[in-house]
Amino acid sequence: MLHTVNKSSFERNSLKSCLNAIDDTSVILLIEDGVISAANNENSSMLAGLATEGRVFALQEDVDARGISSKVADNIKLVDYAGFVDLVEEYGTTVSWV
Amino acid sequence: MSTKKFMYLNRRAPYGSVYALESLEVVLIAAAFDQDVSLSFIDDGVYQLVEGQNPEGIGMKNFSKTFHALGDYDINQFYVSAESLEERGLSLDDLMPLVWEDEDDDWAEKPSIKVVSNVELTKILSEQDVCLSF
Amino acid sequence: MADILGAEVDEEGFLVDLKDWTKEIAVEMAKGDDIDLSEEHWDVINFLRDYFEEYQIAPAVRVLTKAIGKQFGKEKGNSKYLYSLFPYGPGKQGCRFAGLPKPTGCI
Numbered sequence: 147m148l149h150t151v152n153k154s155s156f157e158r159n160s161l162k163s164c165l166n167a168i169d170d171t172s173v174i175l176l177i178e179d180g181v182i183s184a185a186n187n188e189n190s191s192m193l194a195g196l197a198t199e200g201r202v203f204a205l206q207e208d209v210d211a212r213g214i215s216s217k218v219a220d221n222i223k224l225v226d227y228a229g230f231v232d233l234v235e236e237y238g239t240t241v242s243w244v
Numbered sequence: 245m246s247t248k249k250f251m252y253l254n255r256r257a258p259y260g261s262v263y264a265l266e267s268l269e270v271v272l273i274a275a276a277f278d279q280d281v282s283l284s285f286i287d288d289g290v291y292q293l294v295e296g297q298n299p300e301g302i303g304m305k306n307f308s309k310t311f312h313a314l315g316d317y318d319i320n321q322f323y324v325s326a327e328s329l330e331e332r333g334l335s336l337d338d339l340m341p342l343v344w345e346d347e348d349d350d351w352a353e354k355p356s357i358k359v360v361s362n363v364e365l366t367k368i369l370s371e372q373d374v375c376l377s378f
Numbered sequence: 379m380a381d382i383l384g385a386e387v388d389e390e391g392f393l394v395d396l397k398d399w400t401k402e403i404a405v406e407m408a409k410g411d412d413i414d415l416s417e418e419h420w421d422v423i424n425f426l427r428d429y430f431e432e433y434q435i436a437p438a439v440r441v442l443t444k445a446i447g448k449q450f451g452k453e454k455g456n457s458k459y460l461y462s463l464f465p466y467g468p469g470k471q472g473c474r475f476a477g478l479p480k481p482t483g484c485i
Contacts, residue, residue, distance in 0.1 A: 154257055154288050156331070179260030182288060187332040207301030211259050213294040213308075217333065226301075276438060305434055313433035316441045 147171070148237035152178035152244060155189040160243040165192060167241075175225070175233055176204040184209065185217040197221035205230060248373040249280045254289035256378065258308065259299055264292050265307055267378035272310075275317040282321035282372075284365060290328045293339045293357065308340065315344030320356040327362050382406050392474050396430075399477030407475050411466065419463050419475070421450055426476040436473045436481035443468075 149172055155161040161183050164174060174196065176184050183189050184204040193202050198221050206224045209215050218224065225233065234240055252271055256263040274281065285293060297308040314320070322342060329335060342356040360368070369375060379386050383406055385398035391407065393399055404423060408415045415423075425446060429437050437445065439457060447455015454460075460468035469481045 152260070154260070156288050157256070179257045179288070182257055182291065182332075185332065187334075190333075208259070211297060211299035211302050211304065212257065212291055213296035213298070214291075215296075217338075272435065272438075307434055309432065309434045313435060313437070313441075316444070317438065 147173075148233050148240045149174045150177055150240060150242050151175075151180040151183070152242070154179040154182040155192065156182065161189070161192060164241075164243040165196075168196075173201040173203060173233065173237060175230065176202070176222075177208055177230075178205075179208075181205060181208045181212060181214070184219055184222045185212075185214040186219040187217075190219040190222075193219070193222065203229070203233065247278065247280050249371060250274065250282070251369060251372040251375045252281070252283045253369075253375060253377040254283065254285050254292060255287040257288040257291040258297070259302065259304055263378045264289070265305075267376075268307055268310055270376065270378075271314070271319065272317070275314075275319060278318075281319045282323060282368070283319065284323040284325070284368070286325040286328045286362075286365065288328075288332075290324055290332060290334060290339075293322070293324065293342070294334070295338060295340045311340060311342055315342070315356060318344075320344035320354070322357045323365060323368055324357055324359050325362060325365055326359050329359065382410075390474075390480065392480055393477045396477045396479070399427075403477065404475045411471065413464075415475075416463075418454075422446065422460065422463060422468065422472055423476045425449065426472055426478060430476070430478050436469065436478045438481065439467070439469050442472075 149164050149168055151161050151164050151174060153160045181204045183193060196202050197219065202222045203225050204218060204222050206226045209218060209224060252267055254264065254267050258264040271281065293311065297306055299306055336359050339357055343353040344356050345351045346354050381387060383403050385403055386394040388394055405415055426436060443455055443457055443460060464471040473481055
């Protein structure tokens with residue numbers, strides 16, 4: 147499964163809820179304000195384990211929009227819109243944690 | 245009309261919701277009324293001031309550029325929460341170098357952004373006549 | 379929808395898409411207002427376009443007045459001069475000729 151999170155983890159608990167519900171084969175894609183959780187801050191640590199396993203992605207366009215491309219935490223992979231589509235294709239079912 | 249102290253409190257990241265842009269629009273409209281305006285940035289609001297934003301890829305206007313114009317509108321008090329920056333691994337160096345020209349000091353350029361603790365921010369808030377939250 | 383030289387404009391005559399702007403469109407808009415664009419008009423129009431490019435907004439009239447005075451000489455840094463060029467208002471009419479949106483806070 148592909149889980150997308152589009153809210154900042156400082157403002158909403160959607161990333162936390164997603165992390166509670168995710169199984170071993172699923173991946174997370176951070177989009178819109180969700181990319182803030184990728185920006186090497188106090189909340190990025192929540193993602194560190196999954197990121198090490200290569201299971202956390204962030205949308206490049208949203209990272210660039212917010213000027214945080216130099217801040218992206220280790221092991222979080224950046225994908226563009228085409229990469230987003232590839233992930234949807236690869237993982238079939240998408241869960242949006244809005 | 246007597247001058248009042250207006251504070252615009254910004255708590256949201258830019259682009260993901262319309263709050264940041266709406267706040268800026270209201271600030272610009274209100275600038276026409278010659279009031280004592282200050283802006284504060286706490287929580288994810290600090291991301292509004294991060295240098296190097298480029299929302300071209302998501303098809304939105306780069307309104308972070310507009311903050312550079314506010315000095316000419318006599319809006320030069322930007323209070324940024326030190327704690328909010330810290331939680332997000334950010335520092336003053338990550339923010340846009342916003343300046344204003346001081347007419348009374350031979351147009352010297354002075355920084356508009358002031359990083360303040362939450363305790364200082366509480367005090368600044370208590371001195372306001374009007375506080376608008378976005 | 380109305381158009382000027384093929385570019386779509388709104389009910390107040392402002393360009394819908396600022397990328398459509400050309401000098402010919404500005405000339406055409408001015409003609410519609412009985413204005414023959416002079417060097418002085420172009421100074422202001424070009425200033426407005428540069429300002430918008432840099433700050434993503436059209437300047438308020440008092441900001442425009444101050445900046446024009448700074449750049450083109452003190453005698454031009456007043457609203458009387460700017461209104462002589464743009465009788466319907468340097469903000470509203472000037473921005474329209476420059477292909478920019480109506481200035482924020484301008485009624």
